[in-house]
Amino acid sequence: MRFDAVLFDCDGVLVDSESITCGVLRDMLQDLGWTLTLQECMDIFIGKMVADERVRIEAETGKPFTQEWLAAFRQRRNETLDAHIVAIPNVHAAVQHLHAATQGRIACASGADRPKIELMLSRVGLLPHFEGRIFSGHEMPRSKPFPDVYLAAAAHLGVASERCAVVEDTTVGVRAGVAAGATVFAYAPLGDGRALLDVGAHAVFTDMKQLVGVLS
CATH class of the missing domain: 3.40.50.1000 (HAD superfamily/HAD-like)
Known part of the structure; x- marks a missing residue:
């Protein structure tokens, strides 16, 4: 070699894992008021840490990006990955x-x-x-x-x-x-x-x- x-x-x-993770993220962003298709979510977030997009998330949702929300996302993401990965x-x-x-x-x-x-x-x-x-x-x-x-x-x-x-x-x-x-x-x-x-x-x-x- x-x-x-x-x-x-x-x-x-x-x-x-990408579609699973972004599916959870899309649903949780929808709850905050930012509507995305799965493909749009993947285009924005794949390859990046969610926290690195904090400014955009706050701008699109009008809500603060909190560590509590991030922890809830990771927990739901991990549960979904564990079931479907x-x-x-x-x-x-x-x-x-x-x-x-x-x-x-x-x-x-x-x-x-x-x-x-x-x-x-x-x-x-x-x-x-x-x-x-x-x-x-x-x-x-x-x-x-x-x-x-x-x-x-x-x-x-x-x-x-x-x-x-x-x-x-x-x-x-x-x-x-x-x-x-x-x-x-x-x-x-x-x-x-x-x-x-x-x-x-x-x-x-x-x-x-x-x-x-x-x-x-």
Whole structure:
């Protein structure tokens, strides 16, 4: 393999969570007075921390963004994820192969909070491959699109970021991987990866069955 380590985003790369999370968020924003379709909600929030959109949420709802509301969102989100989360198709085989090929030098580097990451990976049976190598943007000085979470993961694995492959699915995440100096491979299951290439992805693939091949 061309790389010494592989760093995975979580939402949309390891687990099919984006529509579940944004469905809960859309419903709770609706309760505050901001009406969005699911697609509009996904377009605004995917790849970002909800709190980073505090100013816009307050402007659209006319209500203060509180820690109590954020905690309620996370609780409802986690309950819904626990009930409905599934893995991205074909990701288990890819992760198992890369875990073996890199002698365990894989990590999950996500913009999500740690309880959410661990809940999802545990629920779909991927946690054993990443335990002890999970990095959350919430625990970094800056979250994506800044490179902090990817730099922390590479440092923990003892690998220069330039020797890392990053697997991402959003423009925010691709920017973070590129800023870290890694080579970014973009998962675009619907086939339109132009926006991901435009922000620096090295290549786009559409099925996790292809991941090992594109990294080789």
